[in-house]
């Protein structure tokens with residue numbers, strides 16, 4: 001995944017030291033990394049060819065799906081997923097060093113919405129009356145705190161952010177559940193998966209699917225297409241089609257290669273059942 005003579009340009013949800021940055025740096029240690037402010041900007045940078053690839057968060061073990069990423073994948077782009085990064089996530093409370101002796105009187109807390117949600121119980125019991133502010137990333141929040149030494153405010157994020165923006169970590173591991181991992185997707189304009197080397201070697205295919213309208217048992221039929229072929233689903237989730245209440249598309253992760261004959265058969269059978277189905281690619285998982 002590296003090319004020293006002609007480095008690839010890889011966009012990620014920045015700024016530097018975000019969780020996405022750490023995953024991206026791990027996946028692409030030799031490439032040129034480009035921080036962008038939002039997930040839609042990452043999609044656009046790949047779609048318009050400004051960068052070769054982009055890395056965005058897709059799902060957290062505590063807080064669930066990053067809906068913006070799923071929705072952009074379905075509604076707003078024709079991009080493919082070419083790899084997945086899986087990272088352990090540890091959230092810490094940090095303040096400006098000038099405020100380190102007053103941190104128990106914090107007046108405002110800043111972070112990415114997923115990070116705030118991962119620490120919901122901690123914040124509820126420890127800082128119940130303190131306003132929470134959503135920021136585009138945990139590192140953007142840390143940067144903001146570093147730029148306001150006169151204010152008794154805090155950010156929630158990782159150790160790299162604390163180091164990069166010279167903040168003091170005042171409480172460690174404040175996420176509510178010990179098992180805290182996030183999946184990140186590597187997006188590309190072409191359906192060319194990253195090499196199997198360094199990955200877990202298990203092919204995963206993500207499908208986006210809509211059911212035929214007003215067919216009783218349609219979801220049951222879809223599931224049986226995979227069940228009798230013994231194709232293992234690792235995820236199924238519905239999201240609004242944005243055309244009306246009760247209208248959804250489904251995201252399904254199948255632990256099989258899209259070129260596997262059983263998968264090809266499944267896709268054909270789904271079409272015959274009246275589903276619209278699109279594969280956004282088969283890819284491998286890399287621990288980051």
Ligand SMILES: O=C(O)C(=O)Cc1ccccc1
Pocket residue numbers: 013017018019020021057060089112114115136137138139182
């Ligand atoms: O805000 C960040 O640092 C991100 O990269 C997004 C995110 C937020 C919380 C957990 C994992 C990723």
